Amino acid sequence: MTIKLSLLIVSLLLLSISCVKTESKNANPTTQNLIAQAQVFFERSIAGSDKNPNANNYRSAQPKSILWNEATVRHMSIGDVLIVPIVYRNNLFVSLKSAPYRAFKLSDLTSLVIMRNPNQEMHAVMITFVPDSISTVGSPSGLYLQEDWQGNSIPIHIGSRDQNLVADTPGSSNPKQADYMQNIQVCNEIDGYNYSPDDPSNGVSWSETSCTTYGFSSDALGSGLSGYTLSNLPLNRFLRSFKIIISPPGNPITNITKYFKCFTNGSSPDHSYTVQVCVDQPDPGTRQAWGFTPGGPIGSSSASNFVNTGHTFLILTENDRGNIISRNVGFYPSSLVIPTTSGSYSQGVLNNDQSHSYNISLTFNVTSTQFFNILNYVALGNNPGYYYNLNTNNCTTFVINALSTGGIFLPSTRGTWPGGSGNDPGDLGEDIRNMPLFSNMSRNTVDNDHPNIGSCN
Numbered sequence: 001m002t003i004k005l006s007l008l009i010v011s012l013l014l015l016s017i018s019c020v021k022t023e024s025k026n027a028n029p030t031t032q033n034l035i036a037q038a039q040v041f042f043e044r045s046i047a048g049s050d051k052n053p054n055a056n057n058y059r060s061a062q063p064k065s066i067l068w069n070e071a072t073v074r075h076m077s078i079g080d081v082l083i084v085p086i087v088y089r090n091n092l093f094v095s096l097k098s099a100p101y102r103a104f105k106l107s108d109l110t111s112l113v114i115m116r117n118p119n120q121e122m123h124a125v126m127i128t129f130v131p132d133s134i135s136t137v138g139s140p141s142g143l144y145l146q147e148d149w150q151g152n153s154i155p156i157h158i159g160s161r162d163q164n165l166v167a168d169t170p171g172s173s174n175p176k177q178a179d180y181m182q183n184i185q186v187c188n189e190i191d192g193y194n195y196s197p198d199d200p201s202n203g204v205s206w207s208e209t210s211c212t213t214y215g216f217s218s219d220a221l222g223s224g225l226s227g228y229t230l231s232n233l234p235l236n237r238f239l240r241s242f243k244i245i246i247s248p249p250g251n252p253i254t255n256i257t258k259y260f261k262c263f264t265n266g267s268s269p270d271h272s273y274t275v276q277v278c279v280d281q282p283d284p285g286t287r288q289a290w291g292f293t294p295g296g297p298i299g300s301s302s303a304s305n306f307v308n309t310g311h312t313f314l315i316l317t318e319n320d321r322g323n324i325i326s327r328n329v330g331f332y333p334s335s336l337v338i339p340t341t342s343g344s345y346s347q348g349v350l351n352n353d354q355s356h357s358y359n360i361s362l363t364f365n366v367t368s369t370q371f372f373n374i375l376n377y378v379a380l381g382n383n384p385g386y387y388y389n390l391n392t393n394n395c396t397t398f399v400i401n402a403l404s405t406g407g408i409f410l411p412s413t414r415g416t417w418p419g420g421s422g423n424d425p426g427d428l429g430e431d432i433r434n435m436p437l438f439s440n441m442s443r444n445t446v447d448n449d450h451p452n453i454g455s456c457n
Contacts, residue, residue, distance in 0.1 A: 035071050038082050038114045041122040042066070046149045053150050059106065059128075060151025063089035066112055079116055086110040086126070094130055104131065125154060246309060246390060249332040249351030256350055256379045262325045262456035263318050263375065265368050273371035275406070276315040277399055278358035278450070279429040282308045285359075289415030289424040310425030312396040313353040315361075315450050316375065325454035328354040331381045331398035333388035345389040348398075350381040354451045362432045365440040370406035377405045396423040411435075 053060035064086055071084040085107075092106035106128070113125045126149060131142040146154050253259045282291035290309045313330030330353040333346035366374075380386050387393065393401075400410050400423060413427035437443060 031073050034073060034080060034082060035068060038071075038084075038122065039068055042112075042114070042124060045122075046124055049149075051150050054152050057147070057151030059088075059092065060147075060149075062092065064110075065089070082114040084112040084114070086112055124149065126151075246333055246337045246388075246394075248334055248336070249330070249349060251352040251355070252332075252334075253329065253350040253352055253382065256382045259327060259329075259350075259352075260316075260375060260379065262454055263316070263327075263372075264320065265372055266320060267368055270321040271368070272319045273366050273368060274317045274319075274363055275366055275371065275374055275403065275408070276317070276361050276363040276450075277403070277410070277428075277432070278313050278315060278353075278356070278361045279396075279425050279432060280311045280356065280358045281360065281426050281429040282310040283426065284429070285433075287413075287415065287426045287430050289417050289426050310429075311353075311356060311358075312399045312425050312428060313351075313356060313358075314374075314378065314399055314402065316371070316378075317453075318371070323454065325456075326450070327452055328352055328356070328450060329378055329381075330356065331388065331395045333390075337388065337390050345387045345393075347384070348381050348386045348388040348393075350378070352452065357447050359445065359447060360429045360432055361444045362435070363442045363444070364403075364408055366406055366408070370408070374402050374406040374408075377402045391420040391422040394422055394424075396425055396428050400428070 067085040067087060071082055074081045074083060087107045088110075094104060094106055094109070109130055110126065110128045113127050114122055115125075116122055126145075126147045128145040128147070129142060130145075148154055282288050311330060313328060315326060315328050317324065317326040330351045332349050332351050334349040335346045337344040337346050381398065388395075388398075400412055403410055410428065411431035412423060413431055414421050415424035415427050417424075432443065433445075435441075435443075
């Protein structure tokens with residue numbers, strides 16, 4: 001799910017703020033009257049029109065609502081501008097190609113903007129703002145799409161200084177028309193995903209191409225651009241829109257002592273032990289700390305999240321003269337956790353990961369002492385008061401710490417995600433891929449079946 005930018009110019013022109021006063025809530029009679037007038041205008045002239053949605057704009061055909069009760073008024077040099085949140089009925093997510101691992105809910109990015117032209121005629125513009133990797137509440141940065149209700153791109157005319165920016169919308173009849181000498185078109189290919197927590201396996205991928213035309217007048221070209229743009233409007237609801245969610249395991253180990261009881265501490269030459277570190281990278285072959293679940297949200301549907309955070313787990317194996325005992329184990333939270341500055345945490349729980357896939361692994365031949373030191377550390381994962389912390393003690397951190405008790409020291413590279421940072425499968429997988437191998441180590445880049453093997457009384 002990315003928004004791929006295909007720009008015909010070097011950059012979008014985002015102009016500086018000027019003549020912006022305070023923002024008002026719909027509390028005073030003047031504001032309430034403006035909202036009422038805007039609502040009547042919209043129902044009669046926009047929603048009531050017989051125009052069909054743009055067939056090339058997936059978003060335009062999606063059911064959506066206007067939250068008139070949350071409308072705000074911004075006092076600007078052109079007059080009062082009404083800004084009304086738009087909420088899509090379905091969960092639609094988008095992101096920029098320049099920041100593909102920062103996803104946002106489309107409902108948090110879209111607003112209806114209603115203003116009057118110099119003849120006091122109302123007209124409406126839908127503004128969709130998709131933040132980039134450096135965007136913040138105080139300094140919004142990203143892509144702005146300006147469209148009508150049917151999803152057609154609205155040409156933006158940048159004229160003389162007393163006109164500044166005028167949206168060429170139906171009903172607009174500005175008597176002072178500038179001599180437009182140059183048009184530049186910016187096209188954006190948008191890919192997205194429609195995700196339903198109630199039916200995660202039936203999500204819909206979608207794409208569209210949206211183009212915006214910018215017309216520059218001779219005054220603007222000669223004197224340089226100044227003034228305000230619609231990009232200055234307060235559309236920054238996006239910061240609340242996205243969270244990574246880690247869900248509890250599907251096959252928890254209720255009694256770790258019983259789970260490990262078949263392992264025996266033998267010291268004969270025919271008795272051998274191996275520890276295999278298995279890494280399921282979110283985006284195989286990269287250091288991305290998280291990504292989108294391939295083919296949709298099926299892999300993390302229990303968390304009502306379409307994000308793939310990957311996983312790190314261990315396969316512990318004993319070979320006693322051909323009698324093989326093998327156990328898979330991974331560390332999880334016992335309840336949902338999300339990123340926070342301090343690291344969201346939950347009681348830890350161990351899981352039987354014999355059905356969990358991986359894309360890269362590293363196997364160590366170890367002594368019985370190393371093996372049982374690691375085994376004893378792993379058993380702590382079910383202890384009351386032993387917590388899973390997304391930033392400081394997640395599945396990858398747990399594996400790194402477990403191996404260190406057996407004298408095996410893996411790299412501890414830290415990745416970042418919205419709300420925190422820590423060890424992650426993406427970085428560990430690439431660290432393993434680039435590690436020099438010693439005689440007691442072997443690396444595998446193919447996902448093999450790894451069921452639990454062996455039983456005992």
